[in-house]
Amino acid sequence: MPIPSDLNATLVLVRHGESTWIAEGRFQGQQNPPLSSLGERQAMAVGKRLAERDEQTPLPIPMGPPLGIWHSPLTRATQTAQAITDQQTATMAMHPATGFLELAQGEWEGQPHAIVSTRWAAELTAWRRAPASNHAPGGESLGAANERVNEALDDVFRALGQRPGDAPVPDPTTPRDPVPGYATAAGAAPSTDRWAVLVAHDGIFKVVLMNLLNIPIERFWSFPFNLCAITVVTLHGGAAALRAHNLSEHLAPIAAEARAAAEARGDRRGAL
Numbered sequence: 228m229p230i231p232s233d234l235n236a237t238l239v240l241v242r243h244g245e246s247t248w249i250a251e252g253r254f255q256g257q258q259n260p261p262l263s264s265l266g267e268r269q270a271m272a273v274g275k276r277l278a279e280r281d282e283q284t285p286l287p288i289p290m291g292p293p294l295g296i297w298h299s300p301l302t303r304a305t306q307t308a309q310a311i312t313d314q315q316t317a318t319m320a321m322h323p324a325t326g327f328l329e330l331a332q333g334e335w336e337g338q339p340h341a342i343v344s345t346r347w348a349a350e351l352t353a354w355r356r357a358p359a360s361n362h363a364p365g366g367e368s369l370g371a372a373n374e375r376v377n378e379a380l381d382d383v384f385r386a387l388g389q390r391p392g393d394a395p396v397p398d399p400t401t402p403r404d405p406v407p408g409y410a411t412a413a414g415a416a417p418s419t420d421r422w423a424v425l426v427a428h429d430g431i432f433k434v435v436l437m438n439l440l441n442i443p444i445e446r447f448w449s450f451p452f453n454l455c456a457i458t459v460v461t462l463h464g465g466a467a468a469l470r471a472h473n474l475s476e477h478l479a480p481i482a483a484e485a486r487a488a489a490e491a492r493g494d495r496r497g498a499l
Contacts, residue, residue, distance in 0.1 A: 256332030274314035326379025333365030
């Protein structure tokens with residue numbers, strides 16, 4: 228999708244925490260289970276990580292609070308977004324965005340992974356091997372999802388591009404710190420870019436990343452998004468750059484739990 232050439236901003240992508248259906252091994256799609264107790268702790272941990280940043284614990288994110296948080300309106304994402312908001316010292320607006328709903332999974336929604344992998348073995352294999360031309364029976368194609376992702380991202384871009392009347396416009400001739408959030412390069416100004424948090428789902432974030440990086444949607448399975456991990460994308464000069472993907476050191480205290488470890492290993496490949 229076209230990224231405004233004059234937009235200098237950062238997007239922080241955070242997948243929601245574990246839901247009760249993930250704990251049960253069920254396909255979710257656009258169904259609406261809440262976070263499990265583990266998911267609630269994961270959400271609190273990522274919220275704390277985004278709020279508590281200094282020279283000793285940097286992230287490739289501009290300093291200061293985010294402009295706002297755009298999130299899927301499904302409960303598991305809304306609860307995660309609220310946990311992130313609660314950790315911020317500054318007031319942060321929450322924006323439910325239907326464009327970031329998870330991919331609809333049709334007849335697979337609510338079904339245990341073991342049932343789907345047997346009853347719909349051929350369809351699941353096709354979905355894994357050629358996702359651009361296959362999807363769950365009665366579910367949503369990646370092309371349809373991409374259209375709503377485009378609209379949702381446009382809304383975020385517009386918000387990030389708006390500055391108060393007295394806000395200084397960045398001087399394009401000033402050397403830029405190529406990796407915001409870390410020690411500033413010699414002669415470069417600290418990043419004053421605006422940034423926003425997106426909280427959504429594994430499947431739809433795959434579409435978001437393909438879209439931003441102009442990667443063919445056939446590579447859908449190339450970028451997994453772990454629960455409550457942090458992915459950072461910068462937007463400069465009309466181009467996107469992936470600065471970090473699946474940062475998860477903040478989850479280390481709870482990563483030893485069996486379900487969290489299984490999720491990190493990708494044991495539910497093909498399930499959204």
